[in-house]
Amino acid sequence: MPRETVDVALFVTCLVDLFRPTVGFAAVKLLEDAGCRVHVPAQSCCGQPAYNSGDNAGARAVAEQVIAAFEGFEYVVAPSGSCAGMIKEHYPALFEGDAGMGARARDLAGRTHELVSFLADIRGVESVAAAHDGAVTYHDSCSSLREMGVVDQPRRLLGLVAGLELRELGGAEECCGFGGTFCVKYPDISLKMVDDKIADIEKTGAETVLAGDLGCLMNIAGRLRRTGSRVEARHVAEVLAGMTGAPAIGEGES
Amino acid sequence: MRLTTPAFKDNARGALADPNLQESLGKLRTGFQAIRADAVAGLPDFEALRDTARDLKDHTLANLDEYLTRYEAKVIELGGHVHWARDAAEARDIVLELCRSVGARKVTKGKSMIAEEVGLNEFLEANGIEPIETDLGEYIVQLAKEPPSHILAPAVHKTVAQVADLFLEHHGKYGKTRRLEQPPELVAEARDVLRARYFEADVGITGANFLVAENGASVIVTNEGNGDLTQVLPRMHIVLTSIEKVVPSLDDVSVLLRILARSATGQEMSAYTTFSFGPKRADDLDGPDSFHVILLDNGRAAMLGTEFQDILRCIRCGACLNHCPIYGAVGGHAYGWVYSGPMGAVLTPALIGITDAAHLPNASTLCGRCESVCPMRIPLPRMLRDWRRKAFEAKLMPPRARAGLAVWAWLAARPALYRAITGPAMRLLAAMAGRKGRFRALPLAGGWTGGRDLPAPQGATFQAQWAQKQRTRRR
Numbered sequence: 001m002p003r004e005t006v007d008v009a010l011f012v013t014c015l016v017d018l019f020r021p022t023v024g025f026a027a028v029k030l031l032e033d034a035g036c037r038v039h040v041p042a043q044s045c046c047g048q049p050a051y052n053s054g055d056n057a058g059a060r061a062v063a064e065q066v067i068a069a070f071e072g073f074e075y076v077v078a079p080s081g082s083c084a085g086m087i088k089e090h091y092p093a094l095f096e097g098d099a100g101m102g103a104r105a106r107d108l109a110g111r112t113h114e115l116v117s118f119l120a121d122i123r124g125v126e127s128v129a130a131a132h133d134g135a136v137t138y139h140d141s142c143s144s145l146r147e148m149g150v151v152d153q154p155r156r157l158l159g160l161v162a163g164l165e166l167r168e169l170g171g172a173e174e175c176c177g178f179g180g181t182f183c184v185k186y187p188d189i190s191l192k193m194v195d196d197k198i199a200d201i202e203k204t205g206a207e208t209v210l211a212g213d214l215g216c217l218m219n220i221a222g223r224l225r226r227t228g229s230r231v232e233a234r235h236v237a238e239v240l241a242g243m244t245g246a247p248a249i250g251e252g253e254s
Numbered sequence: 255m256r257l258t259t260p261a262f263k264d265n266a267r268g269a270l271a272d273p274n275l276q277e278s279l280g281k282l283r284t285g286f287q288a289i290r291a292d293a294v295a296g297l298p299d300f301e302a303l304r305d306t307a308r309d310l311k312d313h314t315l316a317n318l319d320e321y322l323t324r325y326e327a328k329v330i331e332l333g334g335h336v337h338w339a340r341d342a343a344e345a346r347d348i349v350l351e352l353c354r355s356v357g358a359r360k361v362t363k364g365k366s367m368i369a370e371e372v373g374l375n376e377f378l379e380a381n382g383i384e385p386i387e388t389d390l391g392e393y394i395v396q397l398a399k400e401p402p403s404h405i406l407a408p409a410v411h412k413t414v415a416q417v418a419d420l421f422l423e424h425h426g427k428y429g430k431t432r433r434l435e436q437p438p439e440l441v442a443e444a445r446d447v448l449r450a451r452y453f454e455a456d457v458g459i460t461g462a463n464f465l466v467a468e469n470g471a472s473v474i475v476t477n478e479g480n481g482d483l484t485q486v487l488p489r490m491h492i493v494l495t496s497i498e499k500v501v502p503s504l505d506d507v508s509v510l511l512r513i514l515a516r517s518a519t520g521q522e523m524s525a526y527t528t529f530s531f532g533p534k535r536a537d538d539l540d541g542p543d544s545f546h547v548i549l550l551d552n553g554r555a556a557m558l559g560t561e562f563q564d565i566l567r568c569i570r571c572g573a574c575l576n577h578c579p580i581y582g583a584v585g586g587h588a589y590g591w592v593y594s595g596p597m598g599a600v601l602t603p604a605l606i607g608i609t610d611a612a613h614l615p616n617a618s619t620l621c622g623r624c625e626s627v628c629p630m631r632i633p634l635p636r637m638l639r640d641w642r643r644k645a646f647e648a649k650l651m652p653p654r655a656r657a658g659l660a661v662w663a664w665l666a667a668r669p670a671l672y673r674a675i676t677g678p679a680m681r682l683l684a685a686m687a688g689r690k691g692r693f694r695a696l697p698l699a700g701g702w703t704g705g706r707d708l709p710a711p712q713g714a715t716f717q718a719q720w721a722q723k724q725r726t727r728r729r
Contacts, residue, residue, distance in 0.1 A: 012716050012717070014666075016716060017715050018676055018680050018711055019680075019709060019710075020712055021712055021713075021714070021715060021716035022712060024716035025719075040717065044665070044666040044669045044673075049662060049663075050662075050663045052620060052639065053646060053659055054641075054642030054644070054645055054651075055643075055659060055660075056646075058660065058663030065667055065668075065669060093636075142619065142621035142622055142623070143622075146622040146623070146625075171283065173626075174579055174621075174623075175579045175623070177579070177619065179618070179619025179620065179621070182616075182618065184701030185616065185617075185655075185701065186263070186266070186616075186617050187701050187702075187704050187705055188263075188266055188267050189266055189270070189580060189583045189584060189617065190619075190705075191704075191705040191706070192583040193583060193619075194706070196579075218709050219706065221707075222702070222706030222707045223707075225706075226694075226705065226707045246712065249709050250691060250692040250707055250709035250710075251692075252687075253691065
């Protein structure tokens with residue numbers, strides 16, 4: 001396991017920054033435990049809302065400040081397959097034909113990682129200081145699964161959590177219906193998709209559903225709470241870091 | 255067919271509320287998805303074949319004029335005729351003229367999406383010629399007076415009970431008056447009814463899965479053998495197809511055949527793969543007296559060299575439909591035109607224009623499953639984004655959403671200002687939600703809260719808390 005300290009810039013993602021800072025602090029703890037010195041440059045968003053709406057100029061404006069803010073760090077890590085995928089896969093495409101920005105975008109892309117795969121593959125994490133009493137199931141986000149190749153890493157790390165029982169989710173390759181602005185532009189279709197996902201979650205009998213993307217989780221948790229399910233939703237980093245003190249996503253204090 | 259693509263949202267809502275449709279669509283996961291997965295797992299070469307298939311089709315498209323010219327020359331050599339149709343109207347007129355040249359009253363049809371694309375059946379009926387669909391699925395939707403809802407399985411939206419009702423209603427005139435319930439009985443009855451009709455037809459129209467430049471063959475792939483009877487029995491055989499179906503050689507066809515059926519129906523090969531070469535020759539026992547190929551462009555040539563060229567690699571296997579969560583939720587009719595699912599969401603805007611089709615590329619989570627199963631490695635999500643870009647440039651987004659996006663993008667490009675605004679905003683939202691931790695409703699968030707609670711922010715943003723901690727650490 002590599003133990004020399006490395007500098008990591010955390011791309012915390014806009015949803016984590018605004019809605020669930022706990023995930024950001026869980027990511028910091030996991031990274032520090034894995035021998036990283038964590039930096040948090042001033043940031044907003046990766047630009048997906050513009051990019052996926054076809055507003056490439058808007059997306060480029062957002063991307064340019066991300067590229068500038070994260071220049072020079074050995075690694076850039078995001079607790080999201082979707083936002084890491086945006087930087088890694090789509091920034092280079094966004095600046096195709098712009099030699100200067102294109103090179104900087106490709107450079108950033110080469111240094112950018114999704115959190116869990118970074119811990120497992122790059123930092124070789126083989127133990128976590130966490131315990132979780134009960135059964136969980138894990139939802140693969142589409143970008144983690146297909147864009148970032150994050151499949152066995154979260155399962156491997158969850159296997160290190162004392163007391164945790166992982167129950168595989170049926171229909172693991174199916175989207176939960178979040179899709180960024182899709183879920184508010186086409187809410188009827190989105191709800192059908194999240195209901196299918198929740199049916200699969202309920203079938204596992206797990207008390208908690210985990211995922212590596214807060215977008216999926218807010219969608220799933222929002223529907224779980226609306227339908228009165230007992231299943232809780234949390235980001236996988238919270239469990240891996242042993243930071244499950246805060247109420248689950250969409251849950252109140254009581 | 256009537257274009258209802260602009261009403262996609264209403265179509266989708268109707269589809270979600272249709273219990274018969276939902277029952278039928280529920281079978282995609284256990285049916286098509288499972289059998290494809292098994293078939294692909296059984297062929298270790300599959301991934302390499304996908305590369306070969308992509309490359310051979312890219313090569314063909316880069317030299318499309320040359321291969322089409324070669325194909326045309328070979329067909330003429332075989333005694334056939336080739337007609338070039340720039341658009342749907344030209345294709346319809348050519349078919350009608352050919353039918354009239356032999357005094358045709360009845361026409362049998364193999365499955366052809368190009369015939370759907372040009373609206374052939376309505377046109378023939380309006381001109382006094384009766385089209386008879388011979389593919390079982392097409393036959394069912396013809397009885398129901400509906401367009402196909404899937405490029406491969408036209409009647410996939412129908413339940414067995416609905417088919418039973420249709421046959422009972424329409425087969426009485428052939429002396430079939432018992433309502434059948436079991437699929438094998440229904441298939442047998444359709445076969446019996448259709449068998450007689452092949453002999454009544456003056457012209458047989460089929461599509462083509464592939465056209466072979468080196469020898470002038472047109473290739474169709476079926477599981478029912480209906481295509482063979484359609485093209486062999488009548489006096490005239492018309493192949494109604496489009497320009498991107500050509501491939502250089504039989505070797506290329508064999509590559510595509512190996513991935514087509516596996517991706518489509520999970521079969522190693524379809525039951526029938528038929529190669530036709532021109533009209534009946536002197537020593538042939540049967541076959542048509544005349545053989546015509548209609549090559550439709552209808553906007554395809556204009557896609558060459560653009561960001562949408564890759565969709566012309568499509569071999570119509572339907573895998574992207576079968577694995578698409580949007581298609582799986584609403585079915586094919588909601589797309590409002592001939593093509594549906596991811597390939598339809600990319601192809602339709604190219605053929606009918608992005609203004610009418612703007613919903614299709616937007617109604618996607620870009621989950622990427624289509625690309626992951628496409629045997630031709632077509633980058634469908636990339637092209638969905640390209641269409642979104644075109645739609646955005648054409649200002650097709652509702653003005654309020656566009657304005658909201660502009661404000662957000664402006665702010666997100668200014669992180670310091672962004673933090674100064676979002677920090678207090680999140681604290682306010684957290685305070686509004688109080689101890690409940692979520693919202694059941696929130697102004698301007700109806701799209702979310704219509705069916706979901708909105709998890710509330712925890713309080714101060716991560717960046718605000720982080721900055722606070724850094725200050726504390728430094729002290």
